[in-house]
Amino acid sequence: AQKVxxxxxxxxxxxxxxxxxxxxxxxxxxxxxxxxxxxxxSGELVFLIRRNSFDEQNEISGRYSWNFQKSTSSFNxxxxxxxxxxxxxxxxxxNGGSNYKLTFGKGTLLTVNx
Amino acid sequence: GAGVxxxxxxxxxxxxKDVELRCDPISGHTALYWYRQSLGQGLEFLIYFQGNSAPxxxxxxxxxxxxxxxxxxxxTLTIQRTQQEDSAVYLCASSRGEPNSxxxxxxxxxxxxx
Numbered sequence: 077a078q079k080v081x082x083x084x085x086x087x088x089x090x091x092x093x094x095x096x097x098x099x100x101x102x103x104x105x106x107x108x109x110x111x112x113x114x115x116x117x118s119g120e121l122v123f124l125i126r127r128n129s130f131d132e133q134n135e136i137s138g139r140y141s142w143n144f145q146k147s148t149s150s151f152n153x154x155x156x157x158x159x160x161x162x163x164x165x166x167x168x169x170x171n172g173g174s175n176y177k178l179t180f181g182k183g184t185l186l187t188v189n190x
Numbered sequence: 191g192a193g194v195x196x197x198x199x200x201x202x203x204x205x206x207k208d209v210e211l212r213c214d215p216i217s218g219h220t221a222l223y224w225y226r227q228s229l230g231q232g233l234e235f236l237i238y239f240q241g242n243s244a245p246x247x248x249x250x251x252x253x254x255x256x257x258x259x260x261x262x263x264x265x266t267l268t269i270q271r272t273q274q275e276d277s278a279v280y281l282c283a284s285s286r287g288e289p290n291s292x293x294x295x296x297x298x299x300x301x302x303x304x
Binding site for chain 2: 109113119176181
C-alpha cells in the first residue's frame with residue numbers, strides 16, 4: 077500500500093520568509109516517483125516537480141527547492157523569499173512503479189501575508 | 191495547446207437524481223484519471239483508464255459510481271441516485287501513461303447535491 081503524509085495542514089507566513097512544506101511517504105516499491113502539485117485559489121492543480129527514487133539529488137528552480145531523502149522517506153519542498161502569489165494548497169504525491177495510481181497527501185494550505 | 195477540459199464546471203442536483211460528468215483529455219494522452227476532492231480531504235482516487243486495458247476501478251466508493259472512456263478519449267463519470275455525501279469537486283486528469291508522467295488536471299466539476 078502507498079501512503080503520503082503531509083503533517084502540516086496549514087502554514088501562515090509573512091512575505092519574504094522562507095517556508096518548508098513537509099512530505100513523508102510509504103511504499104513497498106523499490107522504484108517509485110514523487111511529485112509536488114500546487115492548487116491556487118483558482119482551483120486547477122499545477123504540476124511542479126517530479127523525482128524518481130534513484131535520484132536523490134536535490135533540485136532548485138528559482139525560489140523553489142526540493143530535498144529528497146530516502147533514508148527518512150521524505151520529499152520536502154522549500155520556498156525561499158515567499159510571495160503572496162505562492163499562497164495555495166500544495167500536494168505531495170507518490171506513484172509506485174508497479175502501478176499507475178497516484179496517491180496524494182491531504183495537502184498543506186500555505187498563506188503568504190503581505 | 192488545449193488542456194484537460196471538464197464539463198459542466200458546476201452542477202447542482204437533487205438527491206436521488208443521476209448525474210453525468212464529462213472529461214476531454216489532452217490529445218494523445220493514453221491515461222485518464224478521475225479523482226474526487228472533498229473539503230479538507232485531499233484527493234481521492236476513483237478510477238484509472240490506460241489505453242485499451244481494463245480500467246482500475248478500485249477507488250469507486252460504491253456501485254452508484256461508474257465511468258466509461260469511449261474511443262480512448264472522452265470519459266464520462268456517472269453517479270446514480272446521488273446522495274448529499276457525493277457533493278465534492280470531481281477532477282479529471284490525463285497523462286502520457288508512463289508511471290513517471292505528470293498528470294495534467296482539468297478545472298474540475300463542482301457537484302452539489304441538495
